Amino acid sequence: MMAYDDACGERPRLFVVANRLPVSAKRTGESSWSLEMSPGGKFNLLGGVTAQFDTKWVGWPGFDVYNEVEKNALSKSLAEMNCIPVFLNEVFDNITMVIAMKANQMFLDVVIENYEEGDMIWCQDYHLMFLPQYLKDYNSKIKVGWFLHSPFPSAEVYKTLPSRSELLRSLLTADLLGFHTYDFARHFVSTCTRILGVEGTQEGVVVQGRVTRVVVLPEVTQQMNELKERFAGKKVILGVDRLDMIKGIPQKYLGFEKFLEENPDWRDKVVLVQIAVPTRNGVLEYRKVKNQVHGLVGRINGRFGSVSSLPIHHMDCSVHPNYLCALYAIAGN
Template identity: 30%
Template sequence: MSRLVVVSNRVTVPDKTGAAPAGGLAVALQAALEERGGIWMGWSGNSSGNEEPGPLEMQEHGAITYALTDLTDTDVEEYYHGFANRVLWPICHYRMDLAEYGRKEMAGYFRVNRFFAQKLAPLLKEDDIIWVHDYHLIPLAAELRQMGFKNKIGFFLHIPWPPADVLFTMPVHEQIMRGLSQYDLVGFQTDFDLDNFGGGLVREGIGERIDGGKKFSTFGRTFKGGAYSISIETEIFSKFAIKAEKNAMVRKARQSVEGKDLIIGVDRLDYSKGITQRIDAFEQFVATNPDHHNKVTYLQITPKSRSEVPEYEQMQRMVAEQAGRVNGAIGTVDWVPIRYINRSVPRPVLAGLYRLAKIGLVTPLRDGMNLVAKEYVAAQDPEDPGVLVLSRFAGAARELRGALLVNPYDIEGTAHAIARGLSMPLDERKQRWQMMMDHLLTYDINRWCDDFLKDLIED
């Protein structure tokens, strides 16, 4: 059996006890790597200042070799904060207005991908299967091909892929698409993303879809494309939620909302998550449903994200001020309508909080998948499940048919969905939840991993 080599911007290394880190993706990739034996290579998260990074730091855990590299300050600024997160991230999330293209940052992005390829090359064997992850590393296959590697190389994009009219606002869109053409399989989260990619090739006149749309022909290469909706470790997360009912923090949370319905939102602090629109919708819900005054609490958990990028710093202030304004306007001496937490909460505790919540409010303006939606469903009590209110612009909306789908830009519509969810009869809640849970038990994170690798390996 061929070895598996995973390459990602950041590497999730087990702790000193050898335990797998929290998070379905890390668990699934580690399982695949353990099965085949392999390497997981990427950035350590550390900077070497202005000095060129030294040799890879190699760590052995079972059948897996973790290979970590530092980056220079310039690399981090141009590759990571610059092109990846100020150009690719906003463009892929349909925010052309926030894209800050600079030739220096673009050059840094391609330079760091070349650096990754050079670091990886001495570790590779002829029959290794290489799996590259996400928007940071799109040009990596092209760099490896230029060095003569003919291995099977797959790529999975964890974020959305935009339609042609959005993508073409990026000055180097053709170079990015040319980079993707060097893979043997390009995986997207949804069929919409896959269609956007194929449509862009056709619109630009640089390629076509063949073999019933399962393959692409462009830049002199033919390669496969597919939709592979990433998921969670459904059964494990469900057990987390049951066990978490005894957790001290979860017990305190339950006591503090006694007699009130809990609504929960969990998002990394990012402009794509629709947090400000969500707070507006909650305020609208309370304003139009006075019978819910002092009977509902909205808990928004939002860890800080990319604080070095100015847009994120500005957003952190905006969300905190907005939550404070709403609490000041509609709160009372004994009722704080919005609880806003600006730090991480341990995943097992999150599972318990999801289980307490009558509404899971997941309303991104645009999202590749959104695993919070899937975690919320998996955490529910089958005898008294909550209701998932989900943005139709999240990839998860293509799968979770039992959710109440909303347009996050429609404040009144989202407010109405909150009210509907809180008043939904038990039988309907059970029916909707069961439909989603059955799907998640079948299409879990291991199925996602197996399906992608099977398609990559097969000719």
């Protein structure tokens, strides 16, 4: 998406289309809801861009509403938060490619209903890979972008998808495609050249003389470099789990401790980074797991760590998507 200078006057409109709206809704009456912005996730990640525009969010509200009166009431409440709902009640029961295409068509219908000439559309994530083509088929002059919030696989992995060509062709109708890292962007371009036989360039992918630009989110690259410097010379093992009884974090730490005991040569060459997202802190069993995990971290770091290096980096919190993606990018390398 292009940058915008406030001195230019009225801000252009940007529709951010995602599988979920950035709000949490709680029913307060038969046809009334209490709404608040959802914390974290892709919405924080996009904030630096969306602040430059008159931004409207389009997405599923997160629950099914069947009654037309309730739909109208919810839509009115969401409009006050610049949100436009897509009601997907009939298509979420059994996910197939046909259903995914139908869902993308329903997103298109809502966008078209609200679109005005000059608006820009920014599609989000793998849920809406068909939407760029649908938008361009409706109006080839619409400025369309798409951003992937998860890793894009190598061509060897991607080619196992049954609708691999159709998805790529749809994305390549967009004007701009965004990825978290250079590796993910490179995987995408390479996949297009190998599966579709199109030309890849430094700018992106060329299809019949038209260039679809492929770009990387700069914040992630910077954080990747910082993490690489911090963990230079070490193998990074990454864990991202909720901190509860079934995720096996204590067992993971016990296994890591056993590995360090039996492989002393690895003690200064490997680090385990564990993000343990808090959950249900008011429940006694969950607090017990948290205390157990903290005890193991202290014991293992005390046994095998030093002033300058700790084998376990444990975080009891959610982390910003940029930072998380940077961790994913360096882990295992």
